[in-house]
Amino acid sequence: MALVTLESASELDSRDHLRHLRDEFHIPKHPNPHGSRGADGATDHQAVYLCGNSLGLQPKGTRGLLLEELGVWADQGVYGHHNHPSSRPWIDIDGCVSEEMAKIVGADRSEIAVMGTLTSNLHFLMAAFYRPTDLKYKIIVEEKAFPSDYYAIESQVQWHGLKSSDAIISVSPQPGQHTLDTHDILKVIEDNGASTAMILLPGVQYYTGQLFDIEKITKFARFHDIIVGWDLAHAVGNVELSLHDWQVDFAAWCSYKYLNSGPGGIAGIFVHETRSSQGRLTGWWGHDRASRFKMDNNFVAIPGAGGFQHSNPSVMATVCLLGSLNVFAKTSMKDIREKSVRLTGYMEELLLADEETRGFYEIITPRNPSERGAQLSLLFKHGIMDAVFQKLERAGIIADKREPDVIRVAPAPLYNSFGDVFKFSQEFKEAVLEASRVDGP
Ligand SMILES: *Cc1c(COP(=O)(O)O)cnc(C)c1O
Numbered sequence: 001m002a003l004v005t006l007e008s009a010s011e012l013d014s015r016d017h018l019r020h021l022r023d024e025f026h027i028p029k030h031p032n033p034h035g036s037r038g039a040d041g042a043t044d045h046q047a048v049y050l051c052g053n054s055l056g057l058q059p060k061g062t063r064g065l066l067l068e069e070l071g072v073w074a075d076q077g078v079y080g081h082h083n084h085p086s087s088r089p090w091i092d093i094d095g096c097v098s099e100e101m102a103k104i105v106g107a108d109r110s111e112i113a114v115m116g117t118l119t120s121n122l123h124f125l126m127a128a129f130y131r132p133t134d135l136k137y138k139i140i141v142e143e144k145a146f147p148s149d150y151y152a153i154e155s156q157v158q159w160h161g162l163k164s165s166d167a168i169i170s171v172s173p174q175p176g177q178h179t180l181d182t183h184d185i186l187k188v189i190e191d192n193g194a195s196t197a198m199i200l201l202p203g204v205q206y207y208t209g210q211l212f213d214i215e216k217i218t219k220f221a222r223f224h225d226i227i228v229g230w231d232l233a234h235a236v237g238n239v240e241l242s243l244h245d246w247q248v249d250f251a252a253w254c255s256y257k258y259l260n261s262g263p264g265g266i267a268g269i270f271v272h273e274t275r276s277s278q279g280r281l282t283g284w285w286g287h288d289r290a291s292r293f294k295m296d297n298n299f300v301a302i303p304g305a306g307g308f309q310h311s312n313p314s315v316m317a318t319v320c321l322l323g324s325l326n327v328f329a330k331t332s333m334k335d336i337r338e339k340s341v342r343l344t345g346y347m348e349e350l351l352l353a354d355e356e357t358r359g360f361y362e363i364i365t366p367r368n369p370s371e372r373g374a375q376l377s378l379l380f381k382h383g384i385m386d387a388v389f390q391k392l393e394r395a396g397i398i399a400d401k402r403e404p405d406v407i408r409v410a411p412a413p414l415y416n417s418f419g420d421v422f423k424f425s426q427e428f429k430e431a432v433l434e435a436s437r438v439d440g441p
Contacts, residue, residue, distance in 0.1 A: 009422035012346065018339050018413060024327045025057040025260075025415040030396035047396045048420045048427075052412030053206075053234060053375045054400050056260030062323030069315055092289075093318045100325040104259075104333055105232070105251070106242035107270050110304030114321065115285075115313055118233060118254040118267045119148045122200075124308065125250045125269060126156045128280035129227045130198050137162060140188055140199040140226075142180060143170040146206050149231055153200060169196070178364040178379070179210040179371075186220050193224030203235030203251075207402055209365035209375035209410075211239055215246045222247060233257060236268070238340070238373040240333045243270050250275065258374070258412060260324035266317035271305040283310025327414060340413040341369045343421060347376060347411055350425035357432040360384060364406070375410040377402075384435045391431035397424055 013019055027046045049057060069088075072080040081090045088096050094114045102109040115121065130139065137160075139153055157167045171188045173180055189199065199221045204211050218228045230251040235241060237258030243251055251270040255261035271278070284292060286309040288300040301307030328336075348363065361380045365372045380388060385405045392399060392407075399409045411421050 009346075009418040012342075012418035016339060016418065018331060018335060019417070021327060021330065022415045022417060024059055024061070024330075026060060027057065027415065028398065047398050048423050050397065050399045050409040050411055050416065050420070050424060052260075052415070053209075053238075053257055053408060053410035055256055055263060056237075056258055056324070056412065057415055058262065059260055059323040059327050061326055062262065062320050065319040065323050066316060069319055088319070090312075090315050093315050094313055097318060097321050097325050100329050101268055101321075104237060104241070104325075104328060105253075105268070105270055106240070106246075107244045108273060108304075110276075110306065111244060111273055112268055112270050113305040113309050114266055114268050114318065115309045116267050116269075116311075117264070118231070118252055119152055121252040121267050121269050122149065122152045122229075122231065123156070124281055124310070125229060125252055125271075126152065126198075126200075128278045128308070129229060129250055129275075130156055130160075132157075132160050132162060132167070132197050136195060136197045136225075138167050138169050138192060138196040138198075140169045140171065140192065140196055140201075140221075142201055142205070143172040144205070144207060145170070146202065146231070146233070149200065149202070179205070179208050179366055180212070182213050182216060185212075185217055189217075189221050189224055189226065193226065196224070196226050198227040198229060200229040200231065203230050203232040203241070204238060204373045204375070206234050207377060207406065207408075209234075209372050209377050209408070211235065211366075211370070211372050213371075214241070214248065218246050218248050222249075234375070235373065237328070237333075237336075240337050244272065247274075248272060255321050255324075259321065260327075260414070261317070261321040264317075266314060266321055269305055269308060271308060273304060276304045276307065280308050281310070282307075285309040285312050336413050340374045340411075343411045343413055343416060343418065344372065344374055344376060345369060346418055347409065347421045347425065350421065351376075351378075351428070354425070354429055357429050360432050360436050373410075374412055375408055378407045378409065380405045380407070384432075387435035388428075388431045391434055392427060395427040395431065397427050 028049055030045050030047045068086055072084060097114050098109055101114055102112045141153055154164045157164050169192055171180055171185050201212055203214055221228045228249045230248055232251050232253035236253040249272055254267045256263055256265040282299055286301055286307045288302055361378045363376055364379045365376045382405055389401045389407055399407050401407050
């Protein structure tokens with residue numbers, strides 16, 4: 001990539017084909033507008049929001065959609081299930097999001113279901129796909145798995161009467177490294193292929209921002225007759241996915257991060273079409289639509305992932321997701337990713353170009369754009385991270401921190417600009433220099 005000069009943020013913004021999509025979102029206010037520097041007029045009181053990896057911003061269209069549903073409920077009560085003025089009968093409410101959702105993860109529409117929440121869905125999917133036998137019973141995970149995923153896996157193992165110390169194998173980074181080497185993952189798969197039932201990894205690692213080679217790992221694990229599941233919490237809406245073509249067995253994700261569906265938003269699952277007859281825990285919403293209300297207690301599954309649904313989905317949560325997917329529908333994951341690679345690359349270049357701050361932190365996210373999404377994780381010399389974070393907050397930079405020493409910054413291509421990234425880099429420099437003076441190592 002060509003080196004971008006410091007002055008070129010506005011030029012980069014003017015050449016950005018997705019620039020107009022920022023207007024589709026509410027940008028949070030600067031918590032401390034009087035403390036802000038810079039003379040960019042109208043945008044001065046907006047915060048620089050770099051936290052879309054944790055909670056995506058609210059699309060402007062979402063409020064109207066929610067109000068419409070409240071109106072239908074107020075005016076029509078139960079009739080809203082079938083009679084809906086905006087053609088979103090609640091009985092098939094997921095129909096308004098499933099096509100775009102399938103596109104975003106690279107699946108056939110029948111291979112995904114919009115339902116529930118992430119950790120619960122992981123449990124349901126493991127109930128279906130993790131079937132340990134005497135010989136094949138282990139689960140391969142990463143050493144630093146997100147706690148909720150780890151608890152889910154550990155409790156599944158125990159639920160089957162197994163010991164986690166025996167049944168869970170974790171892949172660790174090489175000594176002195178922060179990220180995992182694909183070869184090491186493949187090696188662990190190869191060494192444990194005979195005794196392993198399932199592998200469950202994140203598409204993008206929440207702490208380091210590492211994007212795994214989903215296709216390669218999936219192919220290799222399947223060759224060893226291992227069920228392959230992916231947690232795509234930080235990957236969905238962030239990087240291009242082709243779950244169907246990659247022959248992933250199952251996947252799950254939440255939608256409030258890069259998919260901007262709002263806090264606690266409705267989640268999604270993927271079940272490959274070749275796995276849709278897998279035994280599973282069931283509920284009435286997974287029952288064939290035409291006969292669901294016959295109430296005869298003979299379960300007939302909806303073909304595909306739909307058969308894994310349990311409850312009628314939250315209409316409010318589903319239209320919140322719709323508000324965001326309407327924005328995604330104006331572009332493509334290809335274009336989003338293309339901007340994202342440039343935007344994150346620009347941030348990395350600005351950070352690395354600054355020699356004064358270089359000694360106080362390191363970027364632990366892979367340098368190779370094909371091994372990361374929108375996030376950079378900055379690991380500080382011990383003792384200064386909190387001070388840097390506070391100073392950033394005071395300057396109107398919204399990021400997030402992970403104890404003990406990491407700040408994560410994620411320029412989200414749908415609403416972040418090159419100008420945001422430039423402003424961040426300036427405030428970052430001041431924050432690091434001040435923090436290191438006061439609290440210095
Ligand atoms: C965000 C995230 C979760 C959150 O789980 P919920 O069930 O939505 O609360 C779980 N796992 C990973 C890897 C995440 O990044």
